[in-house]
Amino acid sequence: MAFPMAVERWLDVARMDELARQGTPVHRIDARAQTVTTLLFIGVVMSFARDELSALMPFFIYPVALMSAGRIPAASLLRKLAVAMPFAVAVGLLNPVFDTRPALALGPLHVSSGWLSFLSIMLRCLLTVSAALLLVACTGMQRLCEGLVRLGVPRVFAVQLLFLYRYLFLLADEGRRMTRGIELRSPGVRGVRFRVYVSLIGHLLLRAMARAERIYHAMQARGFDGRIRLQFTSPLRLADPLFVGGWTLFFAVARVWNLAEALGALLMKGVG
Amino acid sequence: MHMADALVSPVVGGTMWLAACGLIGHSVRRIEASAKDHLVPLMGVLGAFVFTAQMINFTIPGTGSSGHLGGGLLLAALLGPHAALLVIASVLTVQALFFADGGLLALGCNIVNLGFFPAYVAYPWVYRVIVRGRYGAMRGSVAALAASVLGLQLGALSVVLQTQASGIAELPFGAFAALMLPIHLAIGVVEGCVTAAVVAFVARARPEVLPVADAEPVRSLRPVLAALLIAAALTGGLLSGWASSLPDGLEWAIARLSGTEEVSALRGTWHARLSAVQERTAVMPDYAFRQTPLSARPDGSDGASAESTTARADAPSALPLGTSVAGVVGGAVTLLVISWLGFVFRKWPRAV
Amino acid sequence: MPSVIEIKDASYVYPDGTQALHAVSLCVEAGEAVALVGANGAGKSTLLLHMNGTLLATQGEVRVAGVEVSRLTLSHARRTVGMVFQDPDDQLFMPTVEEDVAFGPRHAGMAQDDVERRTHEALARVGMSHLRMRPPYRLSAGEKRAVAIATVLAMAPGVLVMDEPSSNLDPRGRRRLIAQLRSFEHARVIATHDLELVVEVCTRVIVLDGGRVVAQGPVRELLNDEARMLAHGLERPHILRHQHPH
Numbered sequence: 065m066a067f068p069m070a071v072e073r074w075l076d077v078a079r080m081d082e083l084a085r086q087g088t089p090v091h092r093i094d095a096r097a098q099t100v101t102t103l104l105f106i107g108v109v110m111s112f113a114r115d116e117l118s119a120l121m122p123f124f125i126y127p128v129a130l131m132s133a134g135r136i137p138a139a140s141l142l143r144k145l146a147v148a149m150p151f152a153v154a155v156g157l158l159n160p161v162f163d164t165r166p167a168l169a170l171g172p173l174h175v176s177s178g179w180l181s182f183l184s185i186m187l188r189c190l191l192t193v194s195a196a197l198l199l200v201a202c203t204g205m206q207r208l209c210e211g212l213v214r215l216g217v218p219r220v221f222a223v224q225l226l227f228l229y230r231y232l233f234l235l236a237d238e239g240r241r242m243t244r245g246i247e248l249r250s251p252g253v254r255g256v257r258f259r260v261y262v263s264l265i266g267h268l269l270l271r272a273m274a275r276a277e278r279i280y281h282a283m284q285a286r287g288f289d290g291r292i293r294l295q296f297t298s299p300l301r302l303a304d305p306l307f308v309g310g311w312t313l314f315f316a317v318a319r320v321w322n323l324a325e326a327l328g329a330l331l332m333k334g335v336g
Numbered sequence: 337m338h339m340a341d342a343l344v345s346p347v348v349g350g351t352m353w354l355a356a357c358g359l360i361g362h363s364v365r366r367i368e369a370s371a372k373d374h375l376v377p378l379m380g381v382l383g384a385f386v387f388t389a390q391m392i393n394f395t396i397p398g399t400g401s402s403g404h405l406g407g408g409l410l411l412a413a414l415l416g417p418h419a420a421l422l423v424i425a426s427v428l429t430v431q432a433l434f435f436a437d438g439g440l441l442a443l444g445c446n447i448v449n450l451g452f453f454p455a456y457v458a459y460p461w462v463y464r465v466i467v468r469g470r471y472g473a474m475r476g477s478v479a480a481l482a483a484s485v486l487g488l489q490l491g492a493l494s495v496v497l498q499t500q501a502s503g504i505a506e507l508p509f510g511a512f513a514a515l516m517l518p519i520h521l522a523i524g525v526v527e528g529c530v531t532a533a534v535v536a537f538v539a540r541a542r543p544e545v546l547p548v549a550d551a552e553p554v555r556s557l558r559p560v561l562a563a564l565l566i567a568a569a570l571t572g573g574l575l576s577g578w579a580s581s582l583p584d585g586l587e588w589a590i591a592r593l594s595g596t597e598e599v600s601a602l603r604g605t606w607h608a609r610l611s612a613v614q615e616r617t618a619v620m621p622d623y624a625f626r627q628t629p630l631s632a633r634p635d636g637s638d639g640a641s642a643e644s645t646t647a648r649a650d651a652p653s654a655l656p657l658g659t660s661v662a663g664v665v666g667g668a669v670t671l672l673v674i675s676w677l678g679f680v681f682r683k684w685p686r687a688v
Numbered sequence: 689m690p691s692v693i694e695i696k697d698a699s700y701v702y703p704d705g706t707q708a709l710h711a712v713s714l715c716v717e718a719g720e721a722v723a724l725v726g727a728n729g730a731g732k733s734t735l736l737l738h739m740n741g742t743l744l745a746t747q748g749e750v751r752v753a754g755v756e757v758s759r760l761t762l763s764h765a766r767r768t769v770g771m772v773f774q775d776p777d778d779q780l781f782m783p784t785v786e787e788d789v790a791f792g793p794r795h796a797g798m799a800q801d802d803v804e805r806r807t808h809e810a811l812a813r814v815g816m817s818h819l820r821m822r823p824p825y826r827l828s829a830g831e832k833r834a835v836a837i838a839t840v841l842a843m844a845p846g847v848l849v850m851d852e853p854s855s856n857l858d859p860r861g862r863r864r865l866i867a868q869l870r871s872f873e874h875a876r877v878i879a880t881h882d883l884e885l886v887v888e889v890c891t892r893v894i895v896l897d898g899g900r901v902v903a904q905g906p907v908r909e910l911l912n913d914e915a916r917m918l919a920h921g922l923e924r925p926h927i928l929r930h931q932h933p934h
Contacts, residue, residue, distance in 0.1 A: 227380020
């Protein structure tokens with residue numbers, strides 16, 4: 065298998081695009097508002113002390129709300145999360161090894177601060193990664209890039225993102241067809257031999273460059289002069305500043321006060 | 337070698353974002369100044385190519401493991417440093433957005449680690465110096481090997497520094513470096529071999545697409561480089577001190593603003609996660625489970641009761657155990673409530 | 689009134705030294721449909737690229753609506769000649785169908801209202817209005833082809849130049865394409881291997897071989913000349929056998 069997780073990955077990307085074209089209220093929120101809120105969310109989540117757990121919990125409301133109101137299936141997000149976690153898990157797992165100071169006692173159970181920070185890393189990973197994925201799933205590449213340009217990202221970079229995205233599928237497909245040909249002739253072999261690999265990659269590269277040239281011709285034929293004009297049609301609606309403002313307020317409150325612990329204390333008091 | 341969001345502090349992530357913005361701005365200006373229109377589709381398609389190439393593996397002889405192309409140096413060799421940086425940045429952005437590789441906060445780190453070092457350090461100062469527009473087998477291989485190894489070593493070192501400065505992962509600097517650098521030495525060698533072989537392949541098949549000797553000056557990169565070095569020094573040196581000794585920058589800043597000195601008293605103890613601010617302002621700070629008076633109000637008590645509890649909890653005898661239990665219970669309940677809200681939200685838009 | 693496309697003794701040598709065209713001469717009049725046929729490598733695509741100045745003849749001259757194509761007149765040639773490339777994926781590079789169709793008018797500097805009107809008209813003309821917001825890579829081959837044609841129609845060209853328009857199409861898509869091609873009032877130059885399409889759409893055929901024009905004339909007359917067709921790597925289309933059993 066020279067093309068291990070490619071197939072699911074591509075299906076998933078296409079799927080994200082499908083999801084992004086829904087017309088839910090979340091999808092009608094301006095891409096700029098969503099981008100700003102997402103960045104803010106990630107910044108706030110990451111600003112907590114490194115072994116914070118309970119105070120992070122209320123932040124789950126943001127991805128859950130987007131997911132539900134935007135009708136994004138949890139399964140596809142979780143699959144991506146599983147792909148995304150390994151590096152953070154690997155590095156984070158060393159925290160319990162290097163930091164064994166006791167931090168928490170739940171009856172007979174003693175938890176070291178290393179485990180706390182490991183769990184905290186996992187929580188943040190879940191929160192930030194799902195927020196990033198939801199941003200795309202709720203806006204889509206085109207609206208997102210338009211939003212980026214209007215937020216001041218250089219047009220050349222936004223256009224680059226759009227072109228990259230446009231030709232991802234096509235080139236992946238070419239790559240898949242080429243590797244399939246090799247696989248069929250060498251069954252049971254994982255990966256390809258170096259020389260075959262180089263010629264494979266080389267051909268893929270030459271084809272990509274030839275395609276770029278043809279695209280350039282097609283662009284010139286329709287008046288391309290070095291500058292891609294993009295049309296921005298969507299004006300900001302009242303809902304957009306409300307979206308940003310509301311979430312900002314919530315993030316601020318949840319950042320300053322540990323809402324989860326407060327709730328827990330309230331409940332415990334009731335029990336006690 | 338993608339840096340992950342969960343390991344980056346906002347200060348480090350933000351600093352690297354600024355650096356990445358500077359780099360992208362610089363490369364965009366240079367690309368626009370070059371007026372090479374054909375770069376627009378070429379950069380896009382080559383970005384897609386790198387994506388595809390990264391998914392094709394080859395077996396590394398005698399090891400049973402497999403490798404693939406990273407692509408940074410190859411892009412620089414084909415497109416020059418500026419377009420290469422932009423392509424790498426776009427690949428990383430799409431990876432962060434669609435595949436959750438890395439993450440948005442860590443995107444700046446990744447653009448610096450995987451884009452800046454191969455395109456703006458390894459390529460102009462090693463690769464081009466050795467190749468000089470001649471793509472002979474020996475010369476090309478040496479250049480690609482040296483440049484890849486250097487680029488990836490710097491990138492890996494940068495990952496270690498950024499992780500360290502963030503202070504979220506516990507790994508000691510030495511151990512992490514000792515882990516990352518050798519691995520990336522191997523990866524660099526593989527990358528160098530692939531890059532050299534692919535460039536040689538292109539040089540045979542379509543020599544006209546490769547840049548000729550000294551087509552672009554590199555001198556004007558100095559200011560960017562200087563800015564980056566300063567940013568790196570700031571992050572690595574200054575901020576790592578704060579990050580490791582303080583709960584975090586934001587709390588530190590808030591504490592400073594509100595004039596509290598308690599942060600330093602709490603520092604380093606297992607109390608650290610409770611900032612002074614939190615204790616001052618929390619609706620129900622540090623609530624002690626065992627200290628709950630028997631006369632506590634019945635369930636469903638409102639804000640008024642919360643305030644009176646706050647007053648009692650100010651007593652120094654508040655037990656951490658209570659805090660943790662309250663945290664665990666509260667956290668669990670919060671999650672339950674949020675998942676329930678999720679179902680509510682899911683129903684809601686259909687009615688609209 | 690000058691011919692919409694007039695090529696006189698045009699030769700072209702690629703940078704690597706391959707000579708692709710040898711003194712090609714031809715004319716295309718307003719409103720007529722001309723087929724360009726020839727074996728692979730005969731120079732069809734190279735010749736097409738001369739018609740909008742993507743390639744400039746190394747010798748001889750190319751005139752579009754009476755104006756010689758040169759570096760200075762490129763924009764005139766590109767406004768007049770709408771080029772539909774062989775692979776719609778090369779032509780549809782924008783994120784949505786609508787953006788793609790709007791690309792040409794927008795880059796011609798039109799006002800937003802005009803851009804929108806042109807876009808809607810062009811999409812309606814090829815029957816693809818319902819795909820407006822779709823990304824191009826999610827379309828079928830037939831839909832892609834139709835949208836690619838719409839991107840060119842939106843620029844209101846005088847001539848449509850198409851490279852292998854029926855390649856990769858299923859029978860239904862091909863039927864639809866043929867019906868559309870017949871309906872256009874523009875002058876049409878169609879390079880193709882699909883001789884049945886030529887019979888149904890075109891009035892005149894130009895045969896290329898080895899970068900030279902080796903024959904031109906009315907469709908039925910020329911394509912029925914089996915000996916000549918075979919000599920240039922082509923064949924006599926079946927459709928003519930059934931219609932004209934000589």
